[in-house]
Amino acid sequence: KTHEKQDELDQLVARRRQLIGLRTSEKNRQQQADSKAVAKSIARTLDHLRKDIRRIDEEIRKLVQSDDQWKGRAELLKTAPGIGEVTSTTLIAELPELGDLNRQQISALVGVAPFNCESGTIRGKQMIYGGRKSVRNTLYMATLTAMRFNPTIRAFSERLSSQGKPYKVVATACMRKLLVILNAMVKENKPWKNPETT
Structure with missing residues (x-):
């Protein structure tokens, strides 16, 4: 039963990502549309996509709420500033290892662990590659929010920028850093606290 639910959640999250991609493409076309008829057609498609995304979001929410473990994990993750509904459900669906691995393993799995790159021109630089692109993309969007509103991530960001x-x-x-903190929160089953002030 759990396996069926996981499969359903994976498919819903993947479908949501596809719809967001379609919406982005249509928005780009809208900016270039000179024809009124084309602009109207795009507006209708965007309206349909918006409604469809809302429906999928509701299905995802209901599914997560129906499972006590998922529900608890979603609530826990959302205590971190910058983590909302979409990020928490993506992590539950596509990163079930969260909380089971150490900081290096989870970073490598998502593809945010730096590897020393020793190829010719970029010797000595650290590169990131591999990992789960869909999780990384969602985490990137959450990080942009966290860099503004999450005190720990903002302070870290300002320190590196300086x-x-x-x-x-x-x-x-x-x-x-955000991923490592979320990993620790799930591992210890403890909500967000600002580590910089403790």
């Missing part, structure tokens, strides 16, 4: 680190490096480091 050292002259490029924005992409700062954002990736913040993603990794």
